[in-house]
Amino acid sequence: MYGTILISMMSALLAIAYTLLQAWMVEMDDDQSLSAKISWGP
Numbered sequence: 001m002y003g004t005i006l007i008s009m010m011s012a013l014l015a016i017a018y019t020l021l022q023a024w025m026v027e028m029d030d031d032q033s034l035s036a037k038i039s040w041g042p
Helices: 002-028 032-039
Strands: none
Touching: none
């Protein structure tokens, strides 16, 4: 029971971290090609 909760919390944290990383990368580098690569990600 606790394992399932832990896994769902971890996946939620990973999703948030991934979103923040994407936003940070876009903000740090204004290169359009980088933005295009990121938009094609999962």
